[in-house]
Amino acid sequence: MRKTRLVCLLATGALAWPGLARASAVVNDVTRINPIVVDRVLVPTTIDAIVEAVRSHPGPVSIGGGRFSQGGQTATEGALQIDMRRLDGVVAFSKERKEITVQAGITWRKIQNTIDPHDLSVQIMQSYANFTAGGSLSVNVHGRYIGQGPLVQSVRSIRIVLADGRLVTASPAENPEIFYGAIGGYGALGVIVEATLGLADNVRVERTSEVMPLSAYRDYFDTRIRGHRDVIFHNADIYPGAYDTVRATSFVRTDKPVTIESRLMPEDKSYWGDRLGMRMVSDWPGGKALRRYVLDPILFRGERVEWRNYEASYDVKELEPVSRRTSTYVLQEYFVPVDRLEEFVRAMADILNRHHVNTLNVSIRHATQDPGTLLAWARTEVFAFVHYYKQGTSDADRREVGVWTRELIDAATALGGAYYLPYQIHATERQFRAAYPRADAFFALKRKLDPTNKFRNKLWDAYDKSGSGPSPARPRAPASNRSAPVNAPPDPAVRRQIAAFLQGVPGYKRDEAQTYLTLPEWLLVYYPGEYARFLKDRPASDFPYFASIGQFWSYYRDVYRLTRGRYPVNWGYHVMVLVIGSSYTAENGIKGSYERTIGRLVERLSGPAPTQEDVLAADVAQDYVDFIRAEPWYEFSFLRSLKQLWAETDLFGPHLLRKWERKLALSAEYLVKAEYATLIKVASKAAYGNEVTEVLALVDEAPAAALEGEAGVEVRRRFEDGSALLSLPRYDEFRDTVLRLVTRGIRFREIAGNGEILVTAVVPAEWSYDLPSGSVVIEKPMLADRRLKRIAVRAPVASLHGILLELADRKLEIEHVYDY
Amino acid sequence: MARAFRNPLVLLPVASLVFGCLEYGPARGPESGSVPLLLHALVTLSLVFVWFLLDARDRGYKASIALRAAMVILTVVALPYYLFRSRGFAGGLRALALSILVFAGTMVAYRLGSLFA
Numbered sequence: 010m011r012k013t014r015l016v017c018l019l020a021t022g023a024l025a026w027p028g029l030a031r032a033s034a035v036v037n038d039v040t041r042i043n044p045i046v047v048d049r050v051l052v053p054t055t056i057d058a059i060v061e062a063v064r065s066h067p068g069p070v071s072i073g074g075g076r077f078s079q080g081g082q083t084a085t086e087g088a089l090q091i092d093m094r095r096l097d098g099v100v101a102f103s104k105e106r107k108e109i110t111v112q113a114g115i116t117w118r119k120i121q122n123t124i125d126p127h128d129l130s131v132q133i134m135q136s137y138a139n140f141t142a143g144g145s146l147s148v149n150v151h152g153r154y155i156g157q158g159p160l161v162q163s164v165r166s167i168r169i170v171l172a173d174g175r176l177v178t179a180s181p182a183e184n185p186e187i188f189y190g191a192i193g194g195y196g197a198l199g200v201i202v203e204a205t206l207g208l209a210d211n212v213r214v215e216r217t218s219e220v221m222p223l224s225a226y227r228d229y230f231d232t233r234i235r236g237h238r239d240v241i242f243h244n245a246d247i248y249p250g251a252y253d254t255v256r257a258t259s260f261v262r263t264d265k266p267v268t269i270e271s272r273l274m275p276e277d278k279s280y281w282g283d284r285l286g287m288r289m290v291s292d293w294p295g296g297k298a299l300r301r302y303v304l305d306p307i308l309f310r311g312e313r314v315e316w317r318n319y320e321a322s323y324d325v326k327e328l329e330p331v332s333r334r335t336s337t338y339v340l341q342e343y344f345v346p347v348d349r350l351e352e353f354v355r356a357m358a359d360i361l362n363r364h365h366v367n368t369l370n371v372s373i374r375h376a377t378q379d380p381g382t383l384l385a386w387a388r389t390e391v392f393a394f395v396h397y398y399k400q401g402t403s404d405a406d407r408r409e410v411g412v413w414t415r416e417l418i419d420a421a422t423a424l425g426g427a428y429y430l431p432y433q434i435h436a437t438e439r440q441f442r443a444a445y446p447r448a449d450a451f452f453a454l455k456r457k458l459d460p461t462n463k464f465r466n467k468l469w470d471a472y473d474k475s476g477s478g479p480s481p482a483r484p485r486a487p488a489s490n491r492s493a494p495v496n497a498p499p500d501p502a503v504r505r506q507i508a509a510f511l512q513g514v515p516g517y518k519r520d521e522a523q524t525y526l527t528l529p530e531w532l533l534v535y536y537p538g539e540y541a542r543f544l545k546d547r548p549a550s551d552f553p554y555f556a557s558i559g560q561f562w563s564y565y566r567d568v569y570r571l572t573r574g575r576y577p578v579n580w581g582y583h584v585m586v587l588v589i590g591s592s593y594t595a596e597n598g599i600k601g602s603y604e605r606t607i608g609r610l611v612e613r614l615s616g617p618a619p620t621q622e623d624v625l626a627a628d629v630a631q632d633y634v635d636f637i638r639a640e641p642w643y644e645f646s647f648l649r650s651l652k653q654l655w656a657e658t659d660l661f662g663p664h665l666l667r668k669w670e671r672k673l674a675l676s677a678e679y680l681v682k683a684e685y686a687t688l689i690k691v692a693s694k695a696a697y698g699n700e701v702t703e704v705l706a707l708v709d710e711a712p713a714a715a716l717e718g719e720a721g722v723e724v725r726r727r728f729e730d731g732s733a734l735l736s737l738p739r740y741d742e743f744r745d746t747v748l749r750l751v752t753r754g755i756r757f758r759e760i761a762g763n764g765e766i767l768v769t770a771v772v773p774a775e776w777s778y779d780l781p782s783g784s785v786v787i788e789k790p791m792l793a794d795r796r797l798k799r800i801a802v803r804a805p806v807a808s809l810h811g812i813l814l815e816l817a818d819r820k821l822e823i824e825h826v827y828d829y
Numbered sequence: 830m831a832r833a834f835r836n837p838l839v840l841l842p843v844a845s846l847v848f849g850c851l852e853y854g855p856a857r858g859p860e861s862g863s864v865p866l867l868l869h870a871l872v873t874l875s876l877v878f879v880w881f882l883l884d885a886r887d888r889g890y891k892a893s894i895a896l897r898a899a900m901v902i903l904t905v906v907a908l909p910y911y912l913f914r915s916r917g918f919a920g921g922l923r924a925l926a927l928s929i930l931v932f933a934g935t936m937v938a939y940r941l942g943s944l945f946a
Contacts, residue, residue, distance in 0.1 A: 646861035648870055653858060655936035656849065656943040673929065676936070680905045683870075688902055 036084045038076045039325070040337045042402050043433075045084040045467070047071065052092045056112075056168075056176065056202045059091060063200060064174030069465040072196040074114065074144025077137075077325065078431040079339060081467025082148075082195050088465060091200060093143050099123050100203060107208040108165060113143025113201045118276070120206075121322050125272055130211040130317045132163035138274070138322040143201045148431045149193030149386070151376045151393060152321070153242040155234055155259075158377035158387050161192045168203040172459035176202070181380070190454045193382040195430060195468050197455050213267055214241050214260035214320060216313040223253050227350055230375070234259060241317055243375065247394075248301045249368040252358035256305060260320055269315040274322040283327040287338070291369050291399045294578035328397075336401050338369070339410075339433065343417060344391040345426035347375070356420035357394065363764065364413040365521070365575035367399040383451040386427045386444075393429075399574065405784025405803070411435040418444065434471050441472045448472070503730045507707070510726070511734070511762065517705045518762035519829035522576035525568040525767055527827050528787075528801060529586045532561055533593055534637050535824070539793040541630035548617070549626070550609035553792045554601025558594050560789060565590060567787045571803075592685070603674065615667035621658040622671035629653075629679075638741045643690040647683035651676055703736045704743060704828045707759040708750075711735060715753040721746055732758060743828040748817065751810035760806050760828070767827040768802045768809075770816055780815050782808035799824065837879045838931055842938035844872045849942020858943075873935075877904055881911060890915045 034050045037043055048068060053059045063070055071090045073083035084090050093114035101110040104127045111120060118138035120131060134140075135150040146167065149159045157163070166180035169191050177199075179188035191198045221229060226245055234243050234257075242260040286304055290296040328338055345353040350373075361368055374393040379385035396417075400410050414435040418428045427444035428436060442448055452473055455462075462473070511517050536557050543552050565586060572579075619627075629650045636645045654675055662668060705725065711733035716722055721738040728734075737746050747757075760766055768783070774796055778785045787801035804812045809826075816823050848869040852859045859866050881900050885892045892900075892911070899907035908928065913921030 646859075646866070648866055649859045649861050651936075652852070652866075652939060656853065656858065656940050660937060660940065672936075673933070676932070677905070684903050684905055 034090075036073060036076075036090055038079050038081070038083065040079045040339055040433075042337060042407065043079070043081045043467070045081055046086055047084050047090045048087045050090045050092050052095050054095045056096070056170070059096070059170050059200050059202060060174050060176060062089060062091065063170050063172065063463070066463075070200075070463050071466045072143070072147070072200050072464070074141035074147070075116065075139055077140055077144065078148065080432055080434040082431055083466060085465045085467055085470055093141060093200075096202065097141070101205075102127075104129065108205060109208060110203060110205040111142050112203055113146070114141050116141055117145070118273075118322060118324075121273055121318050124208060125211060125318050128211045129208045131321060132207040132209045133157050133160050134321060136321075136323050137325045139325045142204055142206070146192050146201050146204055147195050148429075149379075149382055149384070151374065151387075153244045153374055155240045155243045155375060156236075156238065156377065158390075159193070159379050159382065159385070161189070161382050162377070162380060163207040164188075164192060165205040165207060167191060167201050167205075169199040169201050171199040172461065172463040185381075186454055187458070189380075189382045190451060190458075193384045193386075194451065195384075196466055197451070197464050197469050197473070198458050199464060209317075211272075211316055211318050212241065212262050213265065213314055214317055215263040215265060216258065216260055216309075216315075218256060218258040218309040220254060220256045223247065223255050223351065223354055226255050226257065226373070227347070229257060235375070237261075242320055245373040247354065247371040247373065248297070249361070249371065250297050252354055252361070252371070254301075255373065256309070258309070260315075260317075263314055265312075265314045267314045267316060268312055269319055271319055272316045273318050274324060276324070278324065278326075280324070280327040280329070284329065287328070287369065291338075291367055291574055294573065296574070335403075336399055336406075338397065338399055341396045341398075341414065341417075341432040342429035343394045343396070343421040343426060344376070344386050344429070345394075345421055345424045346389050347392050349424040349426065350392050353392075353394065353420060353424055353426065357396075357417060360413050360416045360420065361396075364409070364416075366413060367574040368396065369399060370397045371395065372397070383447045383454065384430070384445050385447070386429055388427070388446075389425070391426065403784065407433070408784075415440065430468060434468060438472055438474070503728070507728050507730070507732065510728075511707065511759075514705065514725075514734070516701060516703075517734075519704065520576065520579060521761075521763040521765065521829065522572045522579055523582065523829040524763070524765070524827040525571050526579060526582045526586065527829070528568050528767060528769070529561065529565045529590065531769075531825055531827070532564055533589060533642065534634065535799075536561070536593075537630060537637070538634040539791065541627060541634050543793045544623070544627035544630055548609075548612050548619075549623070550604040550612055552601075552604070554597040554604065556792050558597050558601075560792060561590055561593055564787065564789065567801075571786055600678070607670070608674065611667050611670040615664035618664065620664050620668045620671055621662065622654065622668055622675060625654055625658055626671065626675055641690075641693065643686040643693065645686065647679040647686060651679040651683065654679065702739055704739050704761050706735050706737055706757055706761065708733055708735055709756040709758055711755060715750065715755050719746065719749070722750070737828075739828050741825070744823065744826045747809070747826050748813055748823065751813050752817075755810070757806050757809050760809075763829065764806050766804050766806055766809060766829075768804050768812060768816075769824040769827075770800055770802065771797050771822040771824050772800055774798045776821070778802065780812055783812045837876045837883070840876055841873060841931065841935045844869065844876070845935045845939035846942040846945075848872075849939040849944075850946045851942075852946075853943035854946035874901065874904060877908070881908075885911075885915065888915050 035044050035046050036050065037045070051058070051062050053062065066089045069085055069088040071084040071088040073090050073092050074094065076083060096112045096114035097119060098112045098115065099109065099120070100112060102108075102123060107129060109120060109124060116139055117131060117134050120142065121138060124130065133150075133152055133154055135145060135152050140150070145160055146164065149161055151157075151159050166178055166183070167188065168176060168178050169187060170176050177184055177187060179185070179191065181188060187198065191201055219229075230245075234240050239262040240259050241262060243258070245255040245257040248254050248256070286300070290300045290304070293299065343353070343357070357371070372395040374395060376387045376391050376393055378390050379387040400406050410433065414433070415437065418436050418440045421428055422440060422443040428440075436444070445451075455473065539557075540552055569583075632650075633642075633645055636642075654672060658668075658672070710731045711724055711727070716724065721742055723736040725734040725736050737743055751757075767786075771791065774790065776798075778800060783802045783804040785800045786803045787799075789799055791797040791799060802812060813823060813826075848865055851865045852863075856863075878900055881892075884890075896907060896911065900911070909921075909925055912924040912928065915921075916924050
């Protein structure tokens with residue numbers, strides 16, 4: 010059986026066997042969010058095989074290394090992908106010249122294994138040693154080395170297979186245009202097959218680490234790091250949240266004996282602790298603070314002396330999450346001239362916080378100026394900002410990442426900086442050109458060396474307009490102009506003025522997390538509503554009491570996950586939800602147990618016709634629902650219901666047993682609720698005081714005609730760009746008012762200072778969300794009517810009108826808009 | 830018989846009869862937050878609480894402060910607890926059945942009051 014399976018696998022080309030071309034494979038990168046169906050995958054072991062493949066293959070050719078780029082830079086649809094990882098030999102090595110020539114598919118770790126016994130080290134490489142040398146050359150990596158810059162600075166020469174099959178040597182002196190085009194050229198000019206790299210001494214280094222305000226960092230860098238030849242590695246981690254504090258860590262040459270004996274990171278090292286730490290930092294409430302105040306002080310305590318090669322041989326396994334099915338860890342990177350550091354961090358902090366990005370870390374690195382690559386990211390001396398964050402893997406999540414990534418790119422390029430190209434391809438063509446001003450020269454060289462545009466991948470499909478590939482990717486245009494964010498004010502100065510004014514408006518800003526956290530609270534309105542509707546034509550014993558308990562907690566789990574990591578933990582609200590959820594659980598547990606046993610027995614004995622008490626119970630349930638849509642539940646008078654139960658139904662009549670069973674059961678329910686409501690009322694007043702009854706929203710325009718007849722809406726201020734600050738009623742009235750306003754053409758820019766808002770709708774069970782903006786974040790069946798389901802849509806406020814109008818057009822029930 | 834009349838709970842049906850009249854007389858029924866509604870609740874709670882204090886004294890049951898407080902703010906839960914604690918399981922069960930009868934009688938009196946109105 011096992012033999013048969015092996016033969017089958019080989020026949021279908023599913024095994025990565027050297028030299029074999031695998032047909033129609035899906036290639037992906039480390040993030041697992043960029044699957045690309047290629048025509049074939051070739052795994053060459055000789056340069057001749059590459060020459061032959063490039064020369065003879067009529068279609069596009071892509072080049073893959075370690076698969077650590079994160080946006081499809083190694084493939085494109087229908088291409089022949091050359092998987093370089095088996096072309097991984099050491100061609101030549103000279104200890105005296107401190108130089109090594111390697112095949113491009115070799116990993117840095119394998120190079121380290123070769124040179125470490127000779128007390129040599131790689132001169133420049135990235136932090137992780139799993140990458141292939143060719144991949145690193147193609148993206149022109151950098152590391153944490155002080156006094157160094159892009160990898161190109163350590164490259165003596167390369168050999169490259171061009172589109173016509175020629176094997177060419179390139180160096181700063183020989184074919185320099187190919188040398189400076191191919192390094193950092195992302196496989197556009199040819200297949201780099203060999204490289205000669207400079208090496209350095211493998212020295213002992215001692216770790217030092219200091220925490221300081223960001224404002225002090227540049228001075229610290231200038232006086233303690235820059236120009237100090239003994240500092241080998243250096244980086245500074247900015248703590249997410251306030252982004253105003255850094256931990257600066259350096260590894261300085263020393264003669265002290267090592268405290269870590271291993272010369273290289275053990276390849277079989279376990280990383281469960283690192284993964285747990287990542288999980289805690291990214292997902293746990295207070296994880297960021299835990300890292301800053303607990304984990305880091307532990308990690309950085311004590312003396313640490315190690316070999317340079319040890320510090321340069323990290324394994325990306327330490328970053329690997331348990332699963333990338335619903336979320337993934339992703340990198341991106343921005344570069345700005347060294348004197349613009351603080352400006353960029355301020356802008357970056359604003360963008361990341363505004364979009365609630367789950368940032369795990371931002372690492373500042375330093376790089377000297379690039380010597381002349383056409384796609385240089387270090388056009389001057391720069392600080393690099395390596396942003397490590399967690400994101401969801403759904404299309405909606407990716408679109409959302411695109412929005413704030415483009416803002417970050419604008420922030421960097423506005424300061425004369427750039428962004429790094431190996432990551433997700435979110436930048437517009439304009440942004441690409443702004444970050445890489447010599448792109449035209451690069452594309453001209455490509456036309457010269459590769460006139461048929463043979464070498465392609467997703468990156469060049471996106472930005473190489475003159476190529477024959479498909480149109481470049483660009484941010485998706487909304488399918489409907491209803492969702493177009495037309496409401497961004499054009500003038501940044503006016504926007505700043507408005508923002509400054511709004512910051513000073515008391516009660517303007519509400520916690521955005523509450524748009525999600527109030528959903529479980531509202532369920533305690535929806536469930537009684539379902540219960541009331543249910544009682545109108547079905548017996549109480551059939552209601553899904555226990556399923557509703559389960560569903561309540563499942564909603565709570567979902568909103569917890571939606572807010573975890575994106576917002577500071579709102580402990581008060583969580584406690585409140587836990588209290589009301591526990592009450593709901595107790596109530597439905599007791600009621601369900603009673604109704605499913607005694608209640609059902611009495612129902613069966615008395616026949617299907619409802620008694621007066623059953624009818625009254627249904628009415629009370631409906632009254633209760635109507636009441637709590639406008640008022641807190643604890644204000645409802647259960648005593649009144651109790652008295653009506655006894656005064657307005659007969660003492661005797663048909664189905665006497667059921668009649669009195671209902672009287673007593675409902676009495677017990679109303680009595681308990683009456684007393685419990687009184688208790689909660691007192692506690693609520695004491696804990697929360699009086700509730701805020703308005704929510705403030707910034708709208709594009711608020712013409713008087715659109716506000717006519719809106720008694721609950723008040724214009725608080727009009728701004729010079731035509732926008733206005735409106736006061737709106739809260740809760741159910743908020744939904745109704747917003748619906749009326751969007752129908753009259755009002756477009757929201759911000760609501761309560763927030764950019765996203767939750768909307769729930771009740772839709773047919775088979776309906777799929779296909780609106781151009783917004784994304785379904787929760788979807789669950791309606792328990793009392795399985796033909797329907799409730800969807801919770803995360804809506805950008807700027808597109809709220811489009812979403813609401815579209816749902817209304819389709820006659821779908823907009824249940825609520827959650828006003829924080 | 831004389832002891833029964835010393836029991837404050839006998840006043841419960843009387844009070845309910847009066848409040849039934851009051852609430853269904855001028856108005857068409859009880860109203861949320863109205864004075865008669867609140868007053869009726871207060872009177873009922875007071876009578877039950879006084880009965881509890883007298884009963885506990887007669888039985889030599891030392892009621893904790895928590896139980897006393899619970900008898901005021903969460904009577905529906907505290908009363909059955911007290912009945913079982915002070916009388917044992919069988920006695921508690923009987924007393925609970927009796928208290929349900931008292932409650933039903935009280936509510937029937939309320940209905941009668943509403944009919945007289």
